[in-house]
Amino acid sequence: MAYLSLNGYDAQYAPLAQLDRVAGFEPVGREFESLRVRHFIQTGDDTMSVRVRFAPSPTGHLHIGGARTALYNYCFAKSVGGKFILRIEDTDLERSRSEYEKAQIQDLHWLGLEYDEGPDRPGEYGPYRQSERLEIYKEYAQKLVDAGLAYYDFCTEQELQVMKEQAEKQGKPPHYNGKWRNPEFNQEAMARLAAGEKAAIRLRAPQKAYVLQDHVRGRVVFPENMVGDFIILRSSGLPVYNFCCVIDDLLMKITHVIRGEDHLSNTVRQLMVYEALGSKPPEFAHVSLLINKDRQKLSKRDGATSLVQYTNDGFLPGAIINYLTLLGWSHPEEKDIFDLKDLIANFDLNRFSKAAAIYDIAKFKWVNGQHIQMQQSSLTLKNISSLFSVDHPFLKLTDEQKEKICALFKTQVQFYQDFVALIENFIFQTELNETEKMQEVLSWPSTAQIAQFLSTQSFDGHLPESALGQWTEYLKKDLGIKGKQLFMGLRVCLTGKDQGPELVDLIPLTPASVLKQRLANIQKRLA
RNA sequence: GCUCCCAUCGUCUAGCCCGGUCUAGGACACCGCCUUUUCACGGCGAUAACAGGGGUUCGAAUCCCCUUGGGAGUACCA
Numbered sequence: 001m002a003y004l005s006l007n008g009y010d011a012q013y014a015p016l017a018q019l020d021r022v023a024g025f026e027p028v029g030r031e032f033e034s035l036r037v038r039h040f041i042q043t044g045d046d047t048m049s050v051r052v053r054f055a056p057s058p059t060g061h062l063h064i065g066g067a068r069t070a071l072y073n074y075c076f077a078k079s080v081g082g083k084f085i086l087r088i089e090d091t092d093l094e095r096s097r098s099e100y101e102k103a104q105i106q107d108l109h110w111l112g113l114e115y116d117e118g119p120d121r122p123g124e125y126g127p128y129r130q131s132e133r134l135e136i137y138k139e140y141a142q143k144l145v146d147a148g149l150a151y152y153d154f155c156t157e158q159e160l161q162v163m164k165e166q167a168e169k170q171g172k173p174p175h176y177n178g179k180w181r182n183p184e185f186n187q188e189a190m191a192r193l194a195a196g197e198k199a200a201i202r203l204r205a206p207q208k209a210y211v212l213q214d215h216v217r218g219r220v221v222f223p224e225n226m227v228g229d230f231i232i233l234r235s236s237g238l239p240v241y242n243f244c245c246v247i248d249d250l251l252m253k254i255t256h257v258i259r260g261e262d263h264l265s266n267t268v269r270q271l272m273v274y275e276a277l278g279s280k281p282p283e284f285a286h287v288s289l290l291i292n293k294d295r296q297k298l299s300k301r302d303g304a305t306s307l308v309q310y311t312n313d314g315f316l317p318g319a320i321i322n323y324l325t326l327l328g329w330s331h332p333e334e335k336d337i338f339d340l341k342d343l344i345a346n347f348d349l350n351r352f353s354k355a356a357a358i359y360d361i362a363k364f365k366w367v368n369g370q371h372i373q374m375q376q377s378s379l380t381l382k383n384i385s386s387l388f389s390v391d392h393p394f395l396k397l398t399d400e401q402k403e404k405i406c407a408l409f410k411t412q413v414q415f416y417q418d419f420v421a422l423i424e425n426f427i428f429q430t431e432l433n434e435t436e437k438m439q440e441v442l443s444w445p446s447t448a449q450i451a452q453f454l455s456t457q458s459f460d461g462h463l464p465e466s467a468l469g470q471w472t473e474y475l476k477k478d479l480g481i482k483g484k485q486l487f488m489g490l491r492v493c494l495t496g497k498d499q500g501p502e503l504v505d506l507i508p509l510t511p512a513s514v515l516k517q518r519l520a521n522i523q524k525r526l527a
Numbered sequence: 528g529c530u531c532c533c534a535u536c537g538u539c540u541a542g543c544c545c546g547g548u549c550u551a552g553g554a555c556a557c558c559g560c561c562u563u564u565u566c567a568c569g570g571c572g573a574u575a576a577c578a579g580g581g582g583u584u585c586g587a588a589u590c591c592c593c594u595u596g597g598g599a600g601u602a603c604c605a
Binding site: 055056057059089091092094095153157160168171173174200202217218220221222223225226227230231233234235236238240241242245260261262263264265266268286288289291293295296297323326327328329330334335336337350353354355356357358359360362363364365366367373409410411412437482483484485486487488491497498499500501502503 | 528529530531532533534535537538539540541544552553554555556563564565566567568569597598599600601602603604605
């Protein structure tokens with residue numbers, strides 16, 4: 001027996017004969033007599049390397065909850081040198097659309113979560129779109145029928161409805177108990193099938209308890225009689241989620257299923273399918289859900305839930321990864337800010353919190369700001385340049401000047417867009433700020449003196465850093481202006497504002513023509 | 528209804544598995560102070576939580592049970 005140690009968790013890869021003692025698959029209670037476990041699919045070689053998957057339905061844009069699940073899967077795979085697979089679950093023909101598949105793939109790329117195998121990255125275990133695997137599901141469903149582990153069901157929707165209502169009235173669980181589960185009717189079923197009648201296929205649900213050893217939930221016991229015979233193949237021939245998911249995970253040799261907690265109850269059905277197929281289930285990690293301020297599962301109504309909305313709002317991929325990770329997982333060093341590389345190096349399935357998390361936009365913004373601050377100014381410049389109109393004077397500055405400007409505003413910014421506003425405001429805007437403090441400074445006689453003095457100076461191109469020093473020197477020595485009067489006066493005359501970055505940093509970066517215009521505006525005001 | 532899951536500052540969380548080091552730590556937000564002759568950044572500080580009740584124990588945030596609250600599932604959706 002081989003043990004694969006994953007971040008301290010000992011996953012047991014036991015021979016199939018010991019199936020019922022393997023972690024994650026531990027049937028208890030009485031066996032269902034007539035059903036014999038059969039080996040249709042062989043998995044579980046001892047050297048199996050980690051393979052995980054992200055399996056979205058292309059029914060909309062990538063949701064932040066989905067992005068988070070994809071992220072956790074990706075991190076886990078990369079942290080143990082495994083493979084990350086993208087599988088498209090498009091068996092719901094009504095709602096699935098190929099443009100959503102494209103959009104979600106694009107979002108994944110944008111986040112930097114590159115998958116090793118997927119619809120557009122063929123691998124050994126394709127195809128990776130469920131709609132292209134329909135024959136496979138039919139084949140396995142048929143095998144289960146042949147083995148007596150599943151059966152055809154000809155009940156109509158109305159019949160099922162009546163059955164359910166009756167069960168409810170009697171206070172029994174609303175499980176299927178129609179005649180078709182009785183092997184006696186097999187012949188009739190075959191005859192009707194041969195006559196071309198359509199039927200769904202149901203799995204005989206073993207009536208016994210199941211135990212799941214989950215990486216985040218711990219030991220979860222599903223009691224006996226929790227679910228009844230459920231459909232695995234619809235009468236239309238399309239498989240149902242709990243069936244195709246298992247077939248695919250098995251055939252794609254998925255070793256770990258990391259997904260939302262909303263799938264926890266489904267797991268018992270999937271365990272039944274694994275058992276019917278005589279296969280060892282993968283390991284599971286059911287991660288807590290993201291919820292809204294009302295503590296409800298996130299829905300479209302909650303505003304910004306799709307990733308594109310965040311990208312449009314100016315959130316950086318790195319910041320999204322960072323923040324999303326923090327919602328339900330914690331860094332072993334209790335760090336709040338980290339990048340994908342750091343995350344992969346420290347990823348650990350044991351560090352998930354079990355409770356659902358509300359996302360807080362304020363912290364999200366702060367994380368974004370931190371990621372901008374960590375950037376080299378040259379990179380920041382590259383990222384903000386496209387936000388200016390093509391003929392904006394900012395773009396005409398030298399690279400050195402532009403980078404210095406970026407560095408100047410870096411600490412007060414949360415989004416790239418903020419740079420644009422700040423630069424416009426402090427570097428190019430010539431109108432005066434109208435505040436009470438401005439009025440006060442303008443009312444000082446010293447301010448008029450400063451303005452008078454400055455108007456005698458020549459302004460050209462960009463002022464050297466020394467200019468400001470010379471001016472203050474002169475104003476102090478010769479005119480006797482000092483302290484607040486001096487600095488606020490200079491600030492108001494040169495920037496047209498009562499607050500802003502350090503003058504020594506700001507003035508050399510401001511075009512002299514702008515300074516001149518502001519000064520003229522001040523003089524006009526004082527006159 | 529039934530089944531399962533969850534419960535630490537307003538929010539995200541550390542601690543829980545392996546009880547003492549927890550008068551419960553960090554981060555965001557909020558407030559105050561310092562610094563900066565401005566604003567911001569930065570630094571320091573304040574407010575703020577173990578849902579409730581029982582047990583077990585010398586000792587419980589930590590283990591057990593109950594209650595309450597919240598969530599998910601209960602489909603020929605995924």
